Amino acid sequence: MKPSNDISKIFLFSGLNENELQLIQDFSSIKTYSKGEIIFFDTEPYLGFYGVIEGLVKIYKISKEGREHIIHLEYPGCTFAEVPMFEKYSDSRFQELTYPANSMAIEENTVVIKVPVKPFLELTNRNTDIYLKMLASFAKRLRFLNTHIEGITLDDVTKRLSKYLLTEIEKEHPNRQTIKEKQENLIELDISKYDLASHLGTITETLSRVLKKLQSEDIIEVHGKRIVIKNLASLKNYIK
Amino acid sequence: MKPSNDISKIFLFSGLNENELQLIQDFSSIKTYSKGEIIFFDTEPYLGFYGVIEGLVKIYKISKEGREHIIHLEYPGCTFAEVPMFEKYSDSRFQELTYPANSMAIEENTVVIKVPVKPFLELTNRNTDIYLKMLASFAKRLRFLNTHIEGITLDDVTKRLSKYLLTEIEKEHPNRQTIKEKQENLIELDISKYDLASHLGTITETLSRVLKKLQSEDIIEVHGKRIVIKNLASLKNYIK
DNA sequence: CGTAACCTTGATTAAGATCAATTCTCGTGG
DNA sequence: CCACGAGAATTGATCTTAATCAAGGTTACG
Numbered sequence: 001m002k003p004s005n006d007i008s009k010i011f012l013f014s015g016l017n018e019n020e021l022q023l024i025q026d027f028s029s030i031k032t033y034s035k036g037e038i039i040f041f042d043t044e045p046y047l048g049f050y051g052v053i054e055g056l057v058k059i060y061k062i063s064k065e066g067r068e069h070i071i072h073l074e075y076p077g078c079t080f081a082e083v084p085m086f087e088k089y090s091d092s093r094f095q096e097l098t099y100p101a102n103s104m105a106i107e108e109n110t111v112v113i114k115v116p117v118k119p120f121l122e123l124t125n126r127n128t129d130i131y132l133k134m135l136a137s138f139a140k141r142l143r144f145l146n147t148h149i150e151g152i153t154l155d156d157v158t159k160r161l162s163k164y165l166l167t168e169i170e171k172e173h174p175n176r177q178t179i180k181e182k183q184e185n186l187i188e189l190d191i192s193k194y195d196l197a198s199h200l201g202t203i204t205e206t207l208s209r210v211l212k213k214l215q216s217e218d219i220i221e222v223h224g225k226r227i228v229i230k231n232l233a234s235l236k237n238y239i240k
Numbered sequence: 241m242k243p244s245n246d247i248s249k250i251f252l253f254s255g256l257n258e259n260e261l262q263l264i265q266d267f268s269s270i271k272t273y274s275k276g277e278i279i280f281f282d283t284e285p286y287l288g289f290y291g292v293i294e295g296l297v298k299i300y301k302i303s304k305e306g307r308e309h310i311i312h313l314e315y316p317g318c319t320f321a322e323v324p325m326f327e328k329y330s331d332s333r334f335q336e337l338t339y340p341a342n343s344m345a346i347e348e349n350t351v352v353i354k355v356p357v358k359p360f361l362e363l364t365n366r367n368t369d370i371y372l373k374m375l376a377s378f379a380k381r382l383r384f385l386n387t388h389i390e391g392i393t394l395d396d397v398t399k400r401l402s403k404y405l406l407t408e409i410e411k412e413h414p415n416r417q418t419i420k421e422k423q424e425n426l427i428e429l430d431i432s433k434y435d436l437a438s439h440l441g442t443i444t445e446t447l448s449r450v451l452k453k454l455q456s457e458d459i460i461e462v463h464g465k466r467i468v469i470k471n472l473a474s475l476k477n478y479i480k
Numbered sequence: 481c482g483t484a485a486c487c488t489t490g491a492t493t494a495a496g497a498t499c500a501a502t503t504c505t506c507g508t509g510g
Numbered sequence: 511c512c513a514c515g516a517g518a519a520t521t522g523a524t525c526t527t528a529a530t531c532a533a534g535g536t537t538a539c540g
Binding site: 061062063064067069071083084085086087100101126128131132134135136138139140141142143145146148149150152153154155201240 | 301302303304307309311323324325326327340341366368371372374375376378379380381382383385386388389390392393394395441480
């Protein structure tokens, strides 16, 4: 009856036993969001972290002028906003922390678990396994952000888009050599072009033009949310 | 005789006892670098992390065209390149990891300790205190990078410089209300203008022009590496 | 079908990078 | 102590990329 309430798919919880999972479920809350619904703003006081069970969540910042930049996209299994938990720890004096960015569900029926800090830390206290898993997850995120910053500051939009497309291909075909010819070079965008642009640090108009340019060079073919890579070598050439 | 070999000032080691510190010192190596010397490249295989004992280190990326972007500046007490340690952990199959970015000593006689991963992890195995400290340090860095990305993608150069200047003032006067008038609004840059520009995601020429603009508006006064804030309110207005 | 959200296209503008000289600063050796 | 020279910083002129502004066109969904 509650397939969407299965929190064992959250990577962070994967080492925990039935009992611990039930405990977490007991003090946490699970909520389903519609597409476009805000999960939290970066002005809200920090209360706990979140995990995606179903759907897709964007983590983003907005400038004074209203321009948006997507920092992360969180897929099922991912946790987000765990970071402030340890900022609190590091501060001797108590201080009112806020969430580091805004977050919004960008798929219909996105299911998210909200885990309050205090009981969670009590449960996992001295659990080195959880700590190591978090360290690994933080490490991954740090490297991602490093690469992201590198892209934003040192690459133009074409290069950033090329990198994105190439990582998307890798994602869908983790071990490529064993895959048959069919669909090998097809990418099915799971986000809107607006969100993709914002994720690449640009705007829809520019993204549209760059996609058009790559099409005119016979490197890709765009049909709505489907992008076919027609010339992988040329695309790879752009990221050099 | 070896004042520069005092590794207890490394924040990460601050909870360790004499014995443990000695152990770390035994399997680690300490080296003094000249200004401009490379500590590691982002192409090198990962062998261990580093801690700054004296001096100043920049962590940076370089584009194909040779443009540089500084991601972090590391001061005495800081550790860097600890991140890949936990990427290795998270990967079941062994893989050859490289350093996430380049690093260079940017002060004369920068003293750095290099800690090899394996013995360090054996020493700290199951030491939740170290893990929590690392989580806190990763958390801090993640928030910093978030803010950094926000700045690069959503702010113009003037705003980024203003933010930098204001955080520098905070840094030098942690509890401002008790400070006397003199020197209150003086910033002594500890990096070159080239490095500052690169840290702000721009180039020296642009930085120079922005500094000039702020001077012409009577907000700051620049004398080489000394910058005096003449109108704090106006400067703060730029970061809104 | 109708309408709202999404996407594309074109014309224009603006911010900042690039290119090209100077000028300034400071450490070093005569 | 001064002069030299190299690296650092400034300034000006120009160019490039991508943002902005302004219409249209497409798609999806009730």
